[in-house]
């Protein structure tokens with residue numbers, strides 16, 4: 001059995017890497033896969049709070065790299081989902097505390113005991129990003145449908161290609177169907193046109209993400225919300241299932257949409 | 268924007284502007300050649316060609332194109348108005 005090592009990265013900050021990592025990790029664990037989620041954002045750790053595991057941290061990734069503990073001691077197992085494990089980032093150090101070759105070595109120690117290693121990359125194109133992609137066998141690029149985020153995603157796609165890790169797959173996050181409908185937001189088609197990369201998921205803007213982040217419970221553990229369904233679909237696609245892309249709902253469906261849904265018995 | 272405006276294409280949707288701007292900026296990002304350098308080259312081309320030909324500066328275009336895999340190209344389209352003395356007839 002081979003361990004799949006998937007890095008989630010973006011270029012631009014704040015587009016949803018950590019939220020994506022937490023939800024994919026939880027969703028894969030729900031599907032019975034043994035998962036380690038690694039927070040590679042040293043100095044700005046967040047994956048622990050998004051997963052609701054912040055109170056259980058004893059050791060972190062820098063402790064492992066510097067030999068203060070063994071890797072297994074630093075892994076935090078989620079009591080709600082026993083197949084989900086977190087390797088937290090250090091909060092009081094910076095990106096230079098770990099080198100790419102150390103990341104590769106660390107992840108190799110997880111081979112065979114886990115099905116998935118998901119790595120939450122920091123924003124930017126500097127050492128933190130290099131650390132995060134060094135052990136990756138697959139890369140997911142998160143972007144939002146904004147000019148600056150798409151531009152940065154393009155840069156990241158170029159860097160990933162140059163590292164021989166390309167082409168990666170795209171997650172388009174925070175789509176607002178109402179804005180798209182008005183022609184005031186780039187849609188999936190526009191972004192794919194520009195980036196020419198395979199799509200693996202479309203996640204709508206969803207207020208329940210705020211609620212779930214407040215509580216430290218990933219949204220996929222929270223019933224059927226639009227973003228939760230979207231993340232679950234991405235996890236299924238990662239597992240090789242062919243899941244059709246959903247048509248995102250607008251709050252005020254137009255006449256045509258309504259007729260269409262009515263005609264299909266969904267009205 | 269009103270329904271009629273959109274129907275008659277009076278106003279460009281902001282996402283179309285976003286897309287155009289992105290496409291343009293990415294051509295330069297990908298090639299590693301800033302837009303200002305192309306402008307500079309364009310001015311110098313005008314100087315050289317104008318010694319011999321009168322050209323339509325407004326309609327002239329010099330564009331960078333980026334091939335998926337392969338070479339970046341500078342494509343110039345320069346409409347000639349007429350040939351200057353002493354070559355012209």
Ligand SMILES: Nc1ncnc2c1ncn2[C@@H]1O[C@H](COP(=O)(O)OP(=O)(O)OP(=O)(O)O)[C@@H](O)[C@H]1O
Nearest residue numbers: 013014015016017018019123174204205206209213
């Ligand atoms: N689909 C969504 N709907 C609503 N809010 C979202 C969505 N995705 C992300 N957010 C919110 O956006 C903010 C940034 O998300 P997140 O921390 O996952 O981004 P990031 O890319 O990891 O940021 P950084 O670059 O700082 O690490 C968070 O407050 C998160 O709750």
Ligand SMILES: [Mg+2]
Nearest residue numbers: 017018041046
């Ligand atoms: Mg983050």
